[in-house]
Structures are given as structure tokens and as C-alpha cells.
Amino acid sequence: MSRGVGAAAPFRPCLNPATLSGVDLPDFLTLAAAGGFTAVELSIQQAQAMGAGRVRDLLSEHGLTVAAASGILPAGPVLPAPLLVDTAAYDEHLMSLPARLKTFAALGCPVATSVLNPYSSLGQSEALALARTRIAHLADTAAEYGVCLAVEAVSVREGLPSELNGPHPVAATLPAVAELLHDSGSRNAAVLVDSFHWAVAGADPGHITALGTGGVAHVQIADVPHVGAAHGWTDRLRLFPGDGALNWSAFANALHQVGYHGPASVELFNPVLRALPEGEIAARSHQAATGCWIPQEAGR
Template sequence: MRRSIATVCLSGDLAEKLRAAAAAGFDGVELFEPDLVAGEMSPEEVKALADRLGVTLDLYQPFRDAEGVTEPEFADVLRRAEAKFRLMQRLGITTMLVCSNVATASVDDDEVSAGQLRRLGDLAQGYRVRLAYEALAWGRFVDDYRRSWRIVELADHPAVGICLDSFHILSRGHDPAAIEDVPGDKIFFVQLADAPLLSLDYLSWSRHHRVFPGEGGFDLPGFTAHLLRAGYTGPLSLEVFNDVFRQTDVHRTAVHALRSLIWVEDQARRALPAGAQTPDTGPGEALDASSLLPATAATGIDFVEIRCEDPSSVEMVLDRLGLTFRGVHRSKPVGLWTSGAARIIVNQQQAHGAEPHLSAVGITVPDLTAATVRAHRLKAPPVHRRTLSAEVALEAVLAPDGTEIFFGDATTAAWVAEFAGGSDLGGTEGPEDADAPTGGITGVDHVNLSGAWEDFDEAVLFYTSVLGLTAGSATHVPGPRGLVRSQVMTSEDGAVRVPLNVSPTLDTGPALQHVALACPDLRAVVRRARERGLVMLPVPQNYYDDLDARFDLDPELLAELRDLHVLYDRDAEGEYLNAYCPTVGQVFVELVQRSPGYAGYGAGNAPVRLAAQSRR
């Protein structure tokens, strides 16, 4: 089975799109007609470029308003089609997408539509062209793939088959199981697109809100599994109309697209019963269980790294919070601070002029080899850092937001010994230690990352496919300069939590990121930090008046929360307390105390935090 992409998914002119698709590793492309019409290359030049790049031209699309018309109108259909067939011969393309009629259809009769497709097939056959008939979600009469298949069956022509598009099927809520009733050799082409679940007219939804597989709400692995069971062996092609992708870097989008296709193929294979018979694969990376090693469940956060030229402001916060300085790396200007399982690296390498910002996260996995091989097969860009021969070499890849993601396991734990005093990390150095009965910081609760709006969908796919995290529902939090979009990525057991945020486009300040440190007794940590001179982010008195009205807290507890500038939330499963340290550069530290059953992040408190940070 081959991997293809429609040129409409990518920015740039046709030559740029072909080069990007080839460089990313696609086997072929489907040619969107406006890309040819608006370009300067002749059809022969387009074919020659594709041949040099090693990509096939798999589909010419779209051909519209072909069936369900009167005889005088159909005569014009044949005239238009013959011109396109001659053009396709020049391009070397043998399959054309024929969309169900949305504009000129006036005859709601399957026999009429089938007869017209049969006659169109006779004409196409003379040019060695096949017709892939597709039911558009907004078709005038034909908007269901099961009806389009019935019409193709009635046409009973070797040059007439169907095209199945996941958006047109799943957006209308049609059951894709009937795909398995279609003979695989009559499915001439397949187009894949995901989409968020919206209440919107189908045309607007399709033209502006499609996303790559794994980034929306459709079950594309299940959809693809039906195709495999049907015996389909043609290309799997991405057709994603999206305003963002047509504005972003063409090469990056092409890699992003291929990652999504590899992921959905792998998920589809794994959705099949063990031993299920599926078609043989063709050129390109094999579509079988060995194409991707299983996603190894992330088991924890090994470390968080903050990079900056001047670490003094960061180190002041960490020191006053009670973390212990473990020393400087033996060969790099990098310091390590710890408390319990919380490890914060402060990195001055390649940081000239840089304000403090969150630059890397270490993730522990049960199988380091599987995790790194999977990441590379999913086209995650590798990160290279200088490592001496006696030092632990940590594998890392670059996330779409620029964060470096390092993989670690029991074999890499020795990296901590590379810091002066780093061999003693067992929590035995005094009363401020995380294991002390008076409480303290015990680990990392979550890491909150912020990125550009155009990278958000790609980031969701990255953390889903590469790290095996699950995406929660997207939420929007009101801030002083607009809504902040947030989506939480979590491991199955909650050991790794990564909320992803997108700040409003009108927010001209730095995109803030933060690390949330877990505390079994948050109020004790805040009191000790205040004694050392740390001033927590001030919370307005109005918040506590509202808190009292919402939760009817014990007056003594409410007074203590107000005094310490600690925020509070509660649901049916438990409680959540949090407090915020001052922002330094583009990063801040949050302190968190959560009941075991509480799975949220105090979302109702986020507007208060955003407003307070904006004021300061």
C-alpha cells in the first residue's frame, strides 16, 4: 500500500509541493487541478519533475457535476471530460476523481446516474483512464458512499469504481463498516482527513477545518481497518483542506503529514484481530505490525531543563523553594537542582542573550530502544548534543514547539552522577528533603508547554504518536488579551501530564511555560519559601470572596489560603491546591497538591493567574 498526499495540503507552487512531498518520503501525490492551472510548468514538465523526484502522480482531481443531469447537459460533460482525459495522458495520470453532483443535478435517479457514469467510463477507457466516483457530504442527491457504491454497481463498467473519503463519510455520521461490502478492486482511491467535531455546514467544515489523522475527532484507525479488510491495495492519500497548512513551511508540513499517515496505518493494523489477513504491501515503508514498534507508555518525567544566559533569577526561585543544588556538570555549564524525584536542569549552553525558558523535558520509558526507533520512524527530528565518551548519551527528538524531548530508562539513570555530588540523589541531605515527614517537593506533577497557533495540531499529533500520550478535550481559558486554547496530553496512568497551550494572537508578550512541582503539603512549602524571601504571585481578595461563596470552606482554611496566596479547586473526586512563583523570563514554577482522584488542573483558577501575571 502506497502513501500519497494531495497538493492542496501544502503551501507554495506545484514544483515546491512536489519537492516537499518527495523529500518527506511520500510515494505519490494527487494533483489538485488549480495547482496545475495556476502554474507555469507544462503537463510534460510536471510529469518529468515527478519522475526525477521518484513520486508518482496518482490522481487528477476534481471533475465536478458529471451525473444526474439532462441529456443536453451531459453532452457538455462528455466534452469537458475528454479534454481532461487528453490532459491526463500528458501528465501520465490514469485515475480521475469524479465528485457527486452538487450544482447541476436535476435527476434524482440511480439508473440515470449509473448510465451516465457508464458512458463516461466508455470514453475514459479509450484514454486508459479510470474514474473514481466520490459521494460528497454536500452532494445534491448523492451524499452517502453506500449510494455511490450502488450507482457504481449499476454502472457495471471496468473503468468506473469509487473513491472513499473519510471526511465525507464520517462527518455525516455514516457507518464505515459497509466499506467491507465493497470489493477491494472496485475501490479505486482512498482519501484520508481528520477533523474536529463541529456543528457546521459540511462545505465550510470541509474547506477550512480538516486536519491530519490523529488531530481531530474521527476514528481513522477504525476507518482504515475497514479498508484493509475489504482488500483495498491502492494508495492511502491525505486530502486536507486547512487554512493553516497552506500558510506554513511546505517541507515541515509534508513531514508532519507523513507522520500522521504512518501513525494511522500503524493504529489500523493494531486494530485488526491477531492473524487477520490483509493485502500485501507495495512500495514505501511496509504497512504491517513491524513498521512501527508499539508506543512504549511513558512512565514519568525524568527532568525538566531551563535554558538561559544568566541563571541567577531561576536559581533564586529554586533555592527558596527548598530544592538542593547538586552541582555543575563536569564538562558543561549546566547545573542540577533536585528535591525527591523532581530534577531541574539549568543550562547555560548556547544561551547567549536568552531569557530563562523551558528548553527540554526528559521522559522515562520502559523500552528505550523501542521509543527512539519509533520516534525516528515517525520522522521526529533528532537532537544532537555534545557528549564525551565517558558520559551517558541521551537520545532526544525535537517537538513542534521547539522543546527537546529526551528518552531515558534505568540504563541512563547514571547521568545524574555527572554532576558534582550527583551520585547522592536519594533524599538524605536534610530537613528540606522531599522524604522528610514535614513534607516538601516530591516530583513533577506536570509540564505546561506553549507554542504558536500554527503548530498546535502538529504538537497534538507529535505527543500522541511519538510518546503514546492521549489527548483530552480542548478547552479555552479567558485571559486579559483573549482566549487561551489548552489541550492536555496524558499517559494512561497519569504519570506524565503535558498541557499544551496557545496564547491569543494579540498577546505580544512571551509565551509563558511552566513546570508544576508536586507537594504533599503545599502550604508548608509556601510558608518556608516565604520565610526565605520568595514572594508568591499575588492573588486578589475578590478571588477568595468568590471561593468562599462557591465552596463554603472552613474559615481558618480560607484565611490561610488568602494569606499564602494559594488557590483552590474541588470536584467529586478530590481537591487541588496550587500556588505560583514569580515569572522569570518566559518560565515560572507552579506548586501543586492534588488528591489522588483529582485529575484536573484547576482550570477555573487559570483566568486569575493569567490576569495576575499580566498585571506584573
């Protein structure tokens, strides 16, 4: 299988904190830098708790920049809430939104990531209308701080956490989320493309190329298993990029066609891989984010 586009690391390797679950922010930054990364994703709540000045100092010390951060809608001290969080929580989050966006800006973080619920307790038309309204408001508010909203399509069907599940479908593919962003009317929202979800939805390069120039705000990467039906894959099956069956050449070429040349952030939820020594996880993640694009000789 072809696994590259003929050049090493066409995207900047980046590390998502979920890959090193349970590690505090200073240790995460130390491990990321030791593993070879120069870009990271963060939880904005963790950055707020430590203070933007202290985080900036640590980033500078380790030669790191922040490519993106979750938590524009927070869920506790670390995790993000999805776009269709209940109304009371959403209204509460709006009250503290300016403070979070100030932290984004203070860290030079250009992208706020958010997850769209693929399923909901709301009927589809009601859920889509609510999502459009929230995307427009969050994106337009973020624009005032120089931050772009990146909305992720979640395509896995099995093993979803309760906050992303429900009896009614909402939008679970790149085309569906892109249409939703277009209908929101905001010029400051684009799609977060996740290679695992893209593969679960069929690994169609056209789903990416149809996003058009500027349609991709951020990219997260993980590989897929060699066995099993795509519709049955769960996030717990994510592999280091290059260790599975994903066609990295097709994925990279599609991103290049829409002009995306930014970070590619390794995001793993696989409990077996997360159990490895933390330094090994970081080093293997960087090696994978660099090497998955490079064609390999037959038999190696």
C-alpha cells in the same frame, strides 16, 4: 482510542494539492518530495498547461508518481467540476476529454477522480439518471486510456460550495454512490473513499466493506474534530490524520477487507492549517499519513 492496525503505513502516503492551496505545480512537487512523499495527486489541467513531458521530467527528478488526478471534468485552470455540472459545460468538456485522458495516460496516472453532487437543483430521480449516464460514458471512455474513474461521495451538509448544493438530495453516502455506480453498468468505475466524509456519514465500517473487492479506487484522508455533531462538520474543520477523533484502526481494517492497499492521500481544506509554512504542511502531512495507523502508548 485505538489508532492503528499494528503496522506502520499500511497505505502509501500521498499528497493532494488542495492541502497546499495556491502553490504552482513545480513547487508542489518539490514540497511533496521534500516532505517525504513518493506519490501525489494532481490537477490534470495544471499538468496539461505545463506539458506532460515536462511534468514527467519533474516527477522523475523528485522520485514521485501520480496516484490520481482530478479534472476529468475541469472547472477552470485548476479545480474540478462535479459530475452534475450544467449540460452546456458538460458537452464542452466532452469535446476536450480525449486530450485530458491522453495526459492521464502519459503521466502513468491510473485514476481520475470525480465528485458526485450530494444535492442538486434537479429532482432526485432526474439527477440520478443523469449521473448514471455520465458515469458510464466517462468511465468507459477513460478505460480506453487505462484510467479508472473514482467517484467520491460528499457527506458533509454544511458549508458546501454552490456547485455541490441545491434543494434536492442526490446521493451522499458510500452505499448510495456504490449503488449508482453499479446501476451505471460500467466495469471501470469504483468509489473514492474519503475518511472525513465517511466519518460525517457515521463512520460505519460496513459502508466500506460492502463495497467489496475492487470497489475502492482511491482513498483520501483527513481527521475529524473531537467536538461537535458529525452532521455539522464542514471541510474547513479537517485535521491532519491522527490529530483528531477518527478511528483509524476501523477505517484501515475495513479497507483491507476489500483488498485496498493503495495510496492514502492527505486532503485538507482547513484555513488555519493551510496558513502554516508550506514545507511544514508537507512534512506534517507525510508524518500524519504514516503515523496515524500506528498504535500509540497510553498517555503519549
